[in-house]
Amino acid sequence: MREREKKQNPDTLGGTFGFDPKESASHFLVIIPAGVTQAVSISEHLSWDPGNLESSVHFGERTDGQVRSSLDRKKWNDIADIIRAEFNARLKKEGKPPGRWKTGANVINRILGKELTLLAWAIEDADPALTHIAIANWQGLTPEERWWLYTMTAAATGSYITGRNRGWRKAIRYALTENPVTGNPSSEPMVPEFFRYVNDAIKESEKYDSVQLIKEDNS
Numbered sequence: 361m362r363e364r365e366k367k368q369n370p371d372t373l374g375g376t377f378g379f380d381p382k383e384s385a386s387h388f389l390v391i392i393p394a395g396v397t398q399a400v401s402i403s404e405h406l407s408w409d410p411g412n413l414e415s416s417v418h419f420g421e422r423t424d425g426q427v428r429s430s431l432d433r434k435k436w437n438d439i440a441d442i443i444r445a446e447f448n449a450r451l452k453k454e455g456k457p458p459g460r461w462k463t464g465a466n467v468i469n470r471i472l473g474k475e476l477t478l479l480a481w482a483i484e485d486a487d488p489a490l491t492h493i494a495i496a497n498w499q500g501l502t503p504e505e506r507w508w509l510y511t512m513t514a515a516a517t518g519s520y521i522t523g524r525n526r527g528w529r530k531a532i533r534y535a536l537t538e539n540p541v542t543g544n545p546s547s548e549p550m551v552p553e554f555f556r557y558v559n560d561a562i563k564e565s566e567k568y569d570s571v572q573l574i575k576e577d578n579s
Contacts, residue, residue, distance in 0.1 A: 373410075377447050377459030378469035381408045388428075388473025389413060390466040392436075400436040402429045402477050404470075404514075413465040419521050427520045429480035438491045439479060446499070447472050474510040475503060481513060482536035485525050490537040497536040 373379070379387050385408040391401045403417045406424040416425040431439075440461055447468075448458040459468070468476065475498075482494040498506070513532055517523030525533075 373467070375458075375460040375462060376467040376469075377472050378451050378454070378456055379467045380469075381410075384470060386470040388468045388470065388477065389417060390461070390468060390476070391417060392461060392463050392466060394463050397433055399430045399432050401427050402431075402473070402480055403427045404473065404477070404518075413467075421519060421522070426518070428477045428514070428518060429484050430520060431480055431484055435483050435488060435491060438488070439483070439495060442495055443476055443479070447476075471503070471507065474514075475506040478506050478510045478513070478532065479536075481529055481532045483533075486533050486537045493538075494536040 373381075385406065387405050387408065389401075389403045389405060391403070391414060393400070401417065404423065404426055405416065407416075409416060417427060418425050419427050444459065444461060450472075451458055459466075479494060479498045482498065483491050486494065501509070509532065513528040517527045517529040523529050
C-alpha cells in the first residue's frame, strides 16, 4: 500500500487544495474530463485510496464517494478561476502550497470542498446569466456560514440524484442567485434571511420537542 502511495503521490497529491491524507482521509474530488464539453463532477469522500480515485465516485446513496453536484462546462469555467484564487489566498495564509486545476481528479480538503459544493448547488440548475450573482453572494458569506449551509443542505438533500432542485438545495439556489448584491461583498456575516428563519425554526422545533419530552416524563 505504501509503495502504491509513493507512486501515486506525484500525480494525486501534487497541486491539491490543502489536502493531506496524514491529517484527514476525508476529502472532495473534482473530476474534470478531457473533453471540453463534458460536465465536471464534485464528489465527497470519507476514505483515501490514491489508487482508485475516479473509480470510487458514484451516484448512489452511500456517502463515501457520492457525487454532490455536476456542473456543465461553461458554469464550471465561470467559477474555476475565482475558486482557485480564493482558496489559494487562504492556503497561503496557512503556509500551505497553492492548488491548481488539472484534467482528471483534483483533490480538495474537506473544508474547502464543502464551500465549493455550496456554490455549485447554487448554480447547477440556475440560469447561467445568474452565476455572477451567486459568486458575489457566496463571497459575501464567511467560511463558517458556508460550512453551516453545506451541512444543513447535505443532510437533507445532498444526493445529486434524489436531492437536486428540492428543499434546501432549491433554497440555496434561490438565496444565492435571486438576491442581487450591490457594491462589494460585505465583511460582515450575511447568511440570507431565509436561512436565519430556518435556523430559528429548527431551534424552536427542538425546544418544542424538549418540552414535550418533559411533559411525557412528568405525566
